[in-house]
Amino acid sequence: MMDRIIALVDMDCFYCQVEARLNPSLKGKPLAVVQYNKWKGGGIIAVNYEAREFGVTRSMRGDEARKKCPDIILVHVPEVRGKADLSKYRDAGREVVDVFCQFSECVQRASVDEAYIDITESVEQRINNLYQVQPSHLPTTFVVGSTDIDSNDEDGRQRGLVSWLENIYELQDTAQQRLAVAGIIVEEMRTAVFRQTGFRCSAGISHNKILGKLACGLHKPNRQTILPPAGVMDLYKTLPVRKVRNLGGKFGCVVVEQLGCKVMADLLQFTERQLQQQFHEKMGTWLYNIARGIDSDPVTKRLVSKSVGCCKKFPGRQALTTKTDVQFWLSELSAEVAERLAKDLIENKRRAKLLTVSYHQDINSDFTSSSRSGPLTSYDPQRIQADAFELVKKSNTGSVGGPDVWNPPLVFLGLSVGKFVDEGTTQSSTIHDFFKATQKESSKDGSKNVTELKKVVDDNTDGADNHCIMQVKECGEIKPLANLKNSCEVVSDMCKASSTSKSFFMKYLKQHSIATCAETNIDQPISKSVLDPDSDDDLFESPVTDMETPKEEKSSLLSTTTRAEFNLGASTSLVGNQVDDDTTEMWVSLTELFPDISKADDDVVALLPTPLQKRVQAQIEKAKHDSNVSSKHVSANLTSDDTNMTHTSDSWLVGGHTQAETDRATVSYVPLNHGDEAETSSASHCKTDTSHAYLVTSVTPSICEESNAENNQNVVCETCPQCRKDVPLSEYAEHLDFHAAEKLHKELNGGSVHVRTAVTTSTLPKNPSELPTKRKRGRLPRKLSVTDCGKKMRSITTFFAPK
DNA sequence: CTTGGTGTGATGC
């Protein structure tokens, strides 16, 4: 039972942190995130610690919060399709989980902002190096039993920690020593989270999930708590029953009332048998064990959710009373689900098979909830909507009043899909696999040549479009037809044309091929016209967007991407022999191809068969119209479907340019105006809805040193949790910005720890021939195009310099 | 009207 070491990490007021990262001017100010602004200032779903000081809590209205804290900043979550859009936070949560995965194989995402991590193995590895844990190794750690619970007093923390460490080494208490080592690992993990995402979190460290979760809540924010078995009873003496996970609801109430247990320690008096008789056998046992700090629930490795769903309430007057209403909201919900499914397919290579519609009805002011499920046969939003309607139809029992009437009214409608099945890489079932075919494979399997393929394509469409590589179905679903020979052209075309496709490639590349590419022989160019001979794997470290990339470089980058795809290998032929195959899985819906239709490029659309083009264009028109109605929608989409690069620093325009032969790196910040939106919106890594946008060219840790070197002992300092250096308060915010920028740079450089250096942007020669040529493996340096922005730049040195 | 939107898991047919 004591063999495992488990950590629960919980992000501090996560939504607020996400918003503050997006808009750094919010940092340090009282802040709350609200949804549905209209009524009483909207409902608060997150409050930062500054605002909590004023007594603002979750479940308050924006207006109430204002009363308590007049200076509070209320950030509204964007509304898309008439409902709150939380994808920002989901995506940010995934960034965090990615960091956890660097530390353990066994990570269970418990919610958008929480994860359990089994770090038993890491501890085991680390403890072999037998060294004694020092208090300084655990700078933000509390230990239950040695420190006052509920106190965040730093002196108390240190005293408790010191005495605990002395104790466990004196007593050679290896069980607790393992916890101490775990504490170090979790300190590192949290530091890594902050470095790589800019988010702060708290953590609990113990031997099981229940205790881990409990511990985590004891010292927040930005602290971690070790709960050794010896501390459990100490804690339980005062811990209300309802604080324990699974006892916070009805069951917990029953336990409290039937047994008269106010605090956890009160449960100890009952035998297992007694508890089993009071409750169910299983629950009795569970309770008996939990009362003793025992919980065997394993951390099950799961990084992605088992279902994807969305829902909406229609309280009071808003209840859906017509068929039109129901159809409308089903289409909204379907659209969201389809969009998320398209992303999910790319990211997780799995396909949902079950569709569930749930709804609550108001039958004479009496709630009844139901749900119906059926097979999910397509990712097409219209199809989902239609299937969902079939499922919900049954609820329209009394259609008195007219053909369009829905009765009893629906007060809640939810769509969810699940039962995911993996799409193996051997199945050439999606467009993604289509792009994975290698040149080797294609030449090896004696596939048809381009002319033949085009003939096949033409024969299977209306023959009007020579460039077509898809077969089209009536409903608008498509499937790829070609093999590499012409997909080479197509991919190149698509890359050139579409930010959608490109981000798609980027994501794919990032997830699957970076490592492969680094080690794969990518020397032989696939095609002169497609590949830039000057491109090299260096580019992988720093994928950039169109915006700040000159044309020539763009093509080189893109062809490299293409080449990476082709070097993945292990994909079966995708040639015309699939024309007759009509399995549902073979088909790709438009949503899948264009997760965000508003970013679908004309040139890509042109690759589609003529009938389909019209349909897509109609959708684009609609999307444009919608986005005019809500400009937030556009900006949300800009960030929602792309790689981490966007999320790491939403307020920055990112260009990852590095260059050797200099010993200093520079970040240039190019403030962008809102007026630039027309240009910038074409770049997938551009954020335009914050007041400041910057262009980051490159950074190096030396800046960090420099900023620290300027520390004055007489100035009030704050210890940076990243580098553990003391930074004057006046510089602290910018110092943190530095880390964010540094992190960004690392990401752009493939996460390599060694940060390369680069020249100051402002001194960069515009002509590539002026750049140093002595580079590894004779590569040409990348060209920079920051001047395109036409804005004056500040170097990082001045940017981070004390005022 | 109004702690809403999401997600997981247990239970019982």
Next chain:
DNA sequence: TGCATCACA
């Protein structure tokens, strides 16, 4: 086994 429903976070 699969689905509907509930409970909880």
